[in-house]
Amino acid sequence: DKYKAGLSKTRSSFSAKLNDLVARYRKVDEDFFEDLEEVLISADVGVNTVMELVAELELEAKRQNIKDAIDLKELISEKLVEIYTDGDYTAEVPLNLNSAGLSVILFVGVNGVGKTTSIGKLAYQLKQEGKKVLLVAGDTFRAGAIEQLGVWGERIGVEVIKQSEGSDPAAVMYDGIQAARSRGADVLLCDTAGRLQNKVNLMNELSKVKRVIEREIPGAPHDVLLVLDATTGQNALVQAKTFSETTDVTGIVLTKLDGTAKGGIVLAIRKELNIPVKYVGLGEQMTDLEKFDPNAFVYGLFA
Numbered sequence: 001d002k003y004k005a006g007l008s009k010t011r012s013s014f015s016a017k018l019n020d021l022v023a024r025y026r027k028v029d030e031d032f033f034e035d036l037e038e039v040l041i042s043a044d045v046g047v048n049t050v051m052e053l054v055a056e057l058e059l060e061a062k063r064q065n066i067k068d069a070i071d072l073k074e075l076i077s078e079k080l081v082e083i084y085t086d087g088d089y090t091a092e093v094p095l096n097l098n099s100a101g102l103s104v105i106l107f108v109g110v111n112g113v114g115k116t117t118s119i120g121k122l123a124y125q126l127k128q129e130g131k132k133v134l135l136v137a138g139d140t141f142r143a144g145a146i147e148q149l150g151v152w153g154e155r156i157g158v159e160v161i162k163q164s165e166g167s168d169p170a171a172v173m174y175d176g177i178q179a180a181r182s183r184g185a186d187v188l189l190c191d192t193a194g195r196l197q198n199k200v201n202l203m204n205e206l207s208k209v210k211r212v213i214e215r216e217i218p219g220a221p222h223d224v225l226l227v228l229d230a231t232t233g234q235n236a237l238v239q240a241k242t243f244s245e246t247t248d249v250t251g252i253v254l255t256k257l258d259g260t261a262k263g264g265i266v267l268a269i270r271k272e273l274n275i276p277v278k279y280v281g282l283g284e285q286m287t288d289l290e291k292f293d294p295n296a297f298v299y300g301l302f303a
């Protein structure tokens with residue numbers, strides 16, 4: 001229900017546009033398909049996907065001899081669901097936790113996308129599941145980042161491992177791992193800096209942090225989650241490309257879906273980058289993080 005509510009902006013915008021299109025055309029012709037392309041692109045479902053979808057629809061309309069736009073409407077949703085639930089896409093991809101010991105989850109992404117908030121929300125969820133969670137304040141660059149994570153830690157009753165602003169993130173990470181070991185923690189959630197203005201530095205810093213984790217715990221990090229802001233639309237796609245070029249991103253947390261009419265971006269990411277979306281953010285509260293279920297999502301968006 002929350003899922004559906006979180007997608008309501010996208011759904012109502014999309015269906016309003018679609019209804020409007022159907023009302024305007026009534027009969028299906030070439031112009032109809034052109035306008036349909038625009039509607040789909042404006043929902044940020046991704047240009048490649050739109051092209052694929054519309055080509056298929058044109059074929060299918062011919063094959064089934066569909067002339068009325070209203071009859072095509074149903075088919076549009078059906079085809080969208082089909083495209084996105086094709087093959088592996090149907091599966092929910094869970095967090096990759098190490099059942100035999102400490103799990104390390106690294107969060108990456110540019111400033112302002114909701115990284116800190118998502119770490120707090122996930123920490124809350126894992127704690128609810130009975131896991132012992134520790135947070136690592138690895139964003140030592142942005143003013144206030146350490147304190148902000150500290151606030152989340154207090155709110156949910158989870159310890160935050162930190163050093164002062166400007167310190168070496170790799171050293172903080174090392175501290176975090178030692179603390180996790182001595183406290184017998186199950187999961188370590190690690191924040192990282194998100195300045196993209198200096199891409200080379202950022203990426204070097206990330207590699208260094210990752211090397212510390214890999215050296216200390218074979219097989220870690222168990223997940224590298226890229227946090228993306230759904231309200232930035234295609235920009236999120238560009239960020240995803242940039243990060244996945246330099247880091248092995250194993251999953252995506254897509255935030256602020258509640259605040260956008262462009263929820264189709266999830267589908268574009270999934271389809272064009274082939275990185276599973278693992279969680280979606282549907283609000284600012286600690287309970288507003290949901291595991292991503294592709295099927296439910298597509299139905300929530302378009303049905």
Ligand code: GDP
Pocket residue numbers: 109110111112113114115116117118194255256257258259280281282283284288
């Ligand atoms: P960071 O710089 O990436 O760590 O971003 P923050 O965690 O500080 O989040 C930036 C802003 O986005 C804050 O005001 C958050 O409350 C807000 N935010 C984060 N996730 C969500 C979400 O899923 N929905 C909404 N509506 N706001 C969010």
